[in-house]
Amino acid sequence: xxxxxxxxxxxxxxxxxxxxxxxxxxxxxxxxxxxxxxxxxxxxxxxxxxxxxxxxxxxxxxxxxxxxxxxxxxxxxxxxxxxxxxxxxxxxxxxxxxxxxxxxxxxxxxxxxxxxxxxxxxxxxxxxxxxxxxxxxxxxxxxxxxxxxxxxxxxxxxxxxxxxxxxxxxxxxxxxxxxxxxxxxxxxxxxxxxxxxxxxxxxxxxxxxxxxxxxxxxxxxxxxxxxxxxxxxxxxxxxxxxxxxxxxxxxxxxxxxxxxxxxxxxxxxxxxxxxxxxxxxxxxxxxxxxxxxxxxxxxxxxxxxxxxxxxxxxxxxxxxxxxxxxxxxxxxxxxxxxxxxxxxxxxxxxxxxxxxx
Amino acid sequence: xxxxxxxxxxxxxxxxxxxxxxxxxxxxxxxxxxxxxxxxxxxxxxxxxxxxxxxxxxxxxxxxxxxxxxxxxxxxxxxxxxxxxxxxxxxxxxxxxxxxxxxxxxxxxxxxxxxxxxxxxxxxxxxxxxxxxxxxxxxxxxxxxxxxxxxxxxxxxxxxxxxxxxxxxxxxxxxxxxxxxxxxxxxxxxxxxxxxxxxxxxxxxxxxxxxxxxxxxxxxxxxxxxxxxxxxxxxxxxxxxxxxxxxxxxxxxxxxxxxxxxxxxxxxxxxxxxxxxxxxxxxxxxxxxxxxxxxxxxxxxxxxxxxxxxxxxxxxxxxxxxxxxxxxxxxxxxxxxxxxxxxxxxxxxxxxxxxxxxxxxxxxxxxxxxxxxxxxxxxxxxxxxxxxxxxxxx
Numbered sequence: 001x002x003x004x005x006x007x008x009x010x011x012x013x014x015x016x017x018x019x020x021x022x023x024x025x026x027x028x029x030x031x032x033x034x035x036x037x038x039x040x041x042x043x044x045x046x047x048x049x050x051x052x053x054x055x056x057x058x059x060x061x062x063x064x065x066x067x068x069x070x071x072x073x074x075x076x077x078x079x080x081x082x083x084x085x086x087x088x089x090x091x092x093x094x095x096x097x098x099x100x101x102x103x104x105x106x107x108x109x110x111x112x113x114x115x116x117x118x119x120x121x122x123x124x125x126x127x128x129x130x131x132x133x134x135x136x137x138x139x140x141x142x143x144x145x146x147x148x149x150x151x152x153x154x155x156x157x158x159x160x161x162x163x164x165x166x167x168x169x170x171x172x173x174x175x176x177x178x179x180x181x182x183x184x185x186x187x188x189x190x191x192x193x194x195x196x197x198x199x200x201x202x203x204x205x206x207x208x209x210x211x212x213x214x215x216x217x218x219x220x221x222x223x224x225x226x227x228x229x230x231x232x233x234x235x236x237x238x239x240x241x242x243x244x245x246x247x248x249x250x251x252x253x254x255x256x257x258x259x260x261x262x263x264x265x266x267x268x269x270x271x272x273x274x275x276x277x278x279x280x281x282x283x284x285x286x287x288x289x290x291x292x293x294x295x296x297x298x299x300x301x302x303x304x305x306x307x308x309x310x311x312x313x314x315x316x317x318x319x320x321x322x323x324x325x326x327x328x329x330x331x332x333x334x335x336x337x338x339x340x341x342x343x344x345x346x347x348x349x350x351x352x353x354x355x356x357x
Numbered sequence: 358x359x360x361x362x363x364x365x366x367x368x369x370x371x372x373x374x375x376x377x378x379x380x381x382x383x384x385x386x387x388x389x390x391x392x393x394x395x396x397x398x399x400x401x402x403x404x405x406x407x408x409x410x411x412x413x414x415x416x417x418x419x420x421x422x423x424x425x426x427x428x429x430x431x432x433x434x435x436x437x438x439x440x441x442x443x444x445x446x447x448x449x450x451x452x453x454x455x456x457x458x459x460x461x462x463x464x465x466x467x468x469x470x471x472x473x474x475x476x477x478x479x480x481x482x483x484x485x486x487x488x489x490x491x492x493x494x495x496x497x498x499x500x501x502x503x504x505x506x507x508x509x510x511x512x513x514x515x516x517x518x519x520x521x522x523x524x525x526x527x528x529x530x531x532x533x534x535x536x537x538x539x540x541x542x543x544x545x546x547x548x549x550x551x552x553x554x555x556x557x558x559x560x561x562x563x564x565x566x567x568x569x570x571x572x573x574x575x576x577x578x579x580x581x582x583x584x585x586x587x588x589x590x591x592x593x594x595x596x597x598x599x600x601x602x603x604x605x606x607x608x609x610x611x612x613x614x615x616x617x618x619x620x621x622x623x624x625x626x627x628x629x630x631x632x633x634x635x636x637x638x639x640x641x642x643x644x645x646x647x648x649x650x651x652x653x654x655x656x657x658x659x660x661x662x663x664x665x666x667x668x669x670x671x672x673x674x675x676x677x678x679x680x681x682x683x684x685x686x687x688x689x690x691x692x693x694x695x696x697x698x699x700x701x702x703x704x705x706x707x708x709x710x711x712x713x714x715x716x717x718x719x720x721x722x723x724x725x726x727x728x729x730x731x732x733x734x735x736x737x738x739x740x741x742x743x744x745x746x747x748x749x750x751x
Contacts, residue, residue, distance in 0.1 A: 056648055061571070095653050104650030111648075116641040121663040130659075131649045200649060210648075 004073055005208055005240050006032045006055065011090075012067035013050050013059055013264075022312045024050045024063060026264035029340065032208065037234065037241040039255030039272070041248060041287070043309060047264040048244045052210045055242070056107055057089050057099045065090045077106070077205070078137060078153050105135035108201035112213040114194035118185040124196050125181035128165035128203050132156050135204040136164070168199040172229055191222035198226065202233055208240040215250060227254060248291055252276060260284050263310065263320045266340070270347040280349040282325050319352060327353060400744040407740020413733035418550075421542030426497040429536035430511040430522050433699060435495060437521065437531040439465060441717045442478030444526040452485045461487040462512070462522055473716075486512045486520035526719040528707060534719070537699055538726055544611065544700040546730065549680040552615045552622075556680075557673055559623040561665070564630025565657045569638055575631070582624035590621060591690070598692040607698045614693050618683055622676070629672055633665040667745040675738035678731040685727060701727050 013025040025047045032038050040048050053059050055070055070089040076082040092099040103109075111117045118127055137153035138160065156164065162181065169177035172195040185193055194214065201209055211230065215223040227250065234241055243254050251258060251272070258275045260268040260283065268281040279285045289303040307324035310316055316323050322333035332352055343354045401407055420428045431437075442465050451457040464484025470477050492511040499505045512520035525534040567578035597617045601610055637643070638661060646660050681701075687693030688702025689709065696703060701723055707713070708720040 058644070058647055100650045100652055102650075103648055107648075109645070109648035111641050111645055113641045117645040119642045119646065119660045119664075121666075130646075130651065134650045197645070200645075 003034045004031050005034045006030075006073070007071040008051075008055070008068070009071065010068040011051065011054060011070065012065070013047070013054055013063055014066045015063045017062055020313045023264050023315075025054065027340075028068070028261075028264075028266055030259060030266070030269075032240050032242060034207070034240055035234075035238045036257070037243055037255045039251035039258040040242065040244045040261060041246060041251055041258060042261035043246065045309060045312075046261045048246075048261055049212050051261075052109070052212050052242060052244055055089065055210065056103050056109060057092055057094050058103070072102070074102075074106070075207070077207075101135070104131050104201075104206070105204050106206055107208045107210060108204070108206040109210045109212065110194070110197050110201050110214045112216050114190050114197055114217060117197050118193055120185050123182050123184055124169065124188070124199075125162055125165045127196065127200050128168055128181075129158070129161040131200050131203050132161045132164055136161075164203065165199075168203045169196070171233070172196070172199045172202075173225070174199075191218055191225065194218060194222075194226055195229070198229060198233075202237065205237055206239055208242065209234075210242045210244070212244045213246070214243075216245070216247070223250070230254075248287065260287070263312070263315065265320065265350060266348075267321070267351070268347075268349045274344075274347055278347075280343050280347065280354065281351050282327050282353070283321050286324075286326065319350075329353075397744045401740055404740040404743060406736045407744070410733040410736030410738075410740065413729060414737055417542060417546055417730055417733070421539050422546055423500065425536075425539040425543050427499060427505070427507070428509045429533070429539045430494065430508050431533040431536040432495045432497060433532075433536065433540045435532065435536075437523075437527060437533070439478055439521060439523065439527050440476075440531045441529050442523055442527045442531075443480065443717075444719050445521065445523050446480060447488075447524060448485070450485055452487060454485065457487075459487050461485045462524065464519065465521065465523075484519075486517050486522070488522060489513050525722045526717070528717075528720060529713075534704075534722060537704060538701070538723055541699045541701045541704050541723070542726065542730070544694065544698060545681050545684055545702065545727075548611070548615055548618070548684050548700070549677040549734075552618050552680045553673055553677050555615065555619040556623045556626055556676065557669065559619060560626030561630050561662060561669065563623070564627040565634050565662055567627065568631035568634030569653065569657050569661065571635075578627065579631070582627055585621065586624045588621075593621065594687055594690075594692050598687070607695065611694060611698060614684070614687070618680060622680065622683075626669070626672060626676070630662075630665055630669065633668055634661050637661050637664050671738055671742040671745055674734060674741055678734040681727070681731060681734075 008028055008030040011025050011028040012023065015022040015024055028047070028051055030038070040051065042048050050059060050063065054065055059065060068090070072087045072089050074085045074087050076085075087098070087102075089099070089102070118124075122130075133156065136156050138156055139153055166177045166181050169180055174180050174192055174195050180188070180192075185196075188196065194217075198214075209230070214230075215226055218226065230241065231254065233239075241254070243251060245251050255272050258270065258272050259266050260275070260281065262283050268275065268279065268284045270278075270280075275284060276288065279288055283305075286303075286305045290305060305324055306326075310320065310323065316334065318332075318334040318336055319325070319338050322328050325333065328334075329352065336352060338350045338352045338355060340348060340350050341354060343349045426432070445462040445465060447460050447462055449457055449459070450461055451459065452461070462485075463480045463482050464486060465478045466481035466484075468477055468479050469475075488510050489512070490510050491507050492513050493506050494508045494511050494514065496504065496506040510522070512522050514520060523533050523535070525538065527533055528537070563578050563582075567575045594617065597620075598614070601613050605613070634657075643656055643660060646656050651660070684693055684700060685702035685705060688700055689705045691706060694700045694703050704720075704723045705727075708717075708723070713720055
């Protein structure tokens with residue numbers, strides 16, 4: 001089942017602003033396989049969300065994809081026999097018919113803020129119905145004889161959309177879905193709203209779910225419920241998840257593989273176990289040390305990464321992490337830019353500690 | 358392997374049928390979802406001035422807009438031989454001169470004014486014509502369809518062949534001013550409504566496009582609104598009005614004038630909508646809609662514009678009086694509607710000479726009607742503004 005769904009190759013996203021150019025994503029390379037969960041972690045502002053938005057071709061205004069490609073191995077959802085079609089998402093116009101079909105229909109996204117992700121003037125049912133109306137097709141009965149081999153599809157009708165909405169609300173565990181389908185966002189709690197968002201995202205059976213810090217705004221018990229929900233639905237629906245977070249605990253629970261980002265670059269990528277038990281990159285180690293642990297003596301200061309995130313207009317020379325790095329090698333790290341190398345089998349890092357220079 | 362998913366979800370019968378709510382609870386839920394509007398209504402009801410304004414406006418639109426033919430005692434084109442007669446006072450007397458609850462009007466007597474050397478009509482207190490309700494009079498078509506001849510009030514011409522009811526007097530051609538005010542109100546008030554509706558459409562569409570796309574589009578639209586707004590109004594009106602061919606039928610001229618007013622006035626609304634959209638488009642639900650595959654058009658018109666509605670309704674209500682006053686001003690200047698049509702502006706134009714003000718001042722009775730209509734719209738708009746924000750202070 002290691003069939004690739006998305007291949008991101010050397011992606012560059014830049015923001016032209018008055019004070020100069022910010023390289024929000026600077027040479028990002030990644031493959032997401034079908035049905036697998038990938039975690040992306042890193043500090044705020046390291047380019048996680050922008051990468052996710054680039055995959056949807058939704059980079060916000062002054063930003064631009066300036067290099068690299070995002071290859072999407074598109075399979076026809078309603079005709080699995082059809083051969084795989086490779087689409088380069090970076091070449092699509094942001095408001096083109098093609099990308100709009102992919103958004104929502106094939107890639108769905110969940111956002112950080114459940115409080116403001118639903119349009120306040122529409123009911124739950126309208127939200128799910130909108131996605132269904134735009135993307136979901138139902139098999140059309142062509143004839144009794146041909147029932148075995150259905151190839152014709154039609155859009156959903158209003159009544160069907162309502163039924164499916166109720167069913168989706170039921171699936172994401174909203175009590176009394178038949179009533180809740182007519183509820184407005186302000187009548188729902190934060191957890192319920194995020195469930196509705198999940199329902200909207202999953203209603204069209206996407207191939208990939210991009211979850212951009214989906215549980216940051218929720219309290220811990222609801223967070224666990226939403227994560228369970230996403231995992232359960234992933235199993236039944238065979239979709240990939242790109243899970244973006246800065247919560248290491250959450251990502252350890254969800255992801256099979258993890259990519260660590262720092263200042264728009266990926267610094268380490270490996271399976272979840274290896275990242276947590278054998279981190280290679282000093283930044284990953286520092287990140288792991290800064291998690292508060294239960295049972296630690298109170299009064300101890302929490303470990304933190306020294307220094308500050310550098311000014312994006314004046315990035316340090318050499319390795320961008322060197323001013324904060326505990327294993328800084330003078331004369332090396334501040335001059336040579338490390339390259340992306342496979343340190344151990346299936347364990348990649350970008351650090352001069354593992355390079356012979 | 359994708360296919361079974363599609364069918365699987367539709368073949369799950371047990372799941373959805375378990376939680377059918379009892380009907381009473383469902384009703385409660387519906388009530389809850391209307392909570393905002395019931396709050397708005399509750400707050401609006403408390404504002405007495407706004408209620409008065411709303412009632413006056415509804416009254417104006419039903420009496421003038423819909424049923425002017427029924428409520429006016431005479432037809433618009435009816436010319437009596439009472440030229441420029443003063444208003445007939447309403448008294449509570451029966452024809453014998455004794456007190457009665459039923460109102461009546463004094464008759465009119467023609468007199469020769471030897472000083473001014475002209476004929477005038479003076480009130481003759483000897484003649485008393487009782488006013489009857491639902492009286493048969495000149496035939497008309499209600500709403501342009503139903504042929505009728507019953508008027509709301511008038512003098513029974515079968516009983517009193519000479520009886521007239523000119524409660525606001527008549528004009529130079531002997532037409533009943535009260536009837537003309539009702540008919541004139543129809544055009545003036547409808548122009549306000551139609552014009553405002555068009556302004557709303559134009560302003561909202563351009564405002565939404567400008568605010569949503571930003572950048573060059575925004576600059577273009579904003580400079581356009583500034584350009585239109587910077588024009589001196591009256592010369593522009595004169596130019597546009599002069600461009601209307603003289604041979605066009607009055608009704609086309611009426612719509613052209615509406616369009617001209619819309620063209621001048623859409624800018625303010627567009628700016629307000631743009632400002633609102635600018636703040637709304639940064640909300641996460643826009644991103645969410647986009648990620649669900651909604652097109653720009655859909656996001657603008659389905660997700661963003663509804664959010665501006667409560668604000669826009671208020672602005673629109675407060676802008677209608679300006680529309681009505683513009684029509685009045687233009688017609689008074691002779692640039693707007695022309696006499697075969699009757700609007701409040703046209704009525705005012707007829708009293709614009711000193712001669713009329715000196716010798717037939719009762720024709721100025723149109724002015725209070727305009728003032729009341731404008732005030733009523735302002736009161737309603739203010740009330741709506743307060744009510745639309747039910748969580749706000751005050």
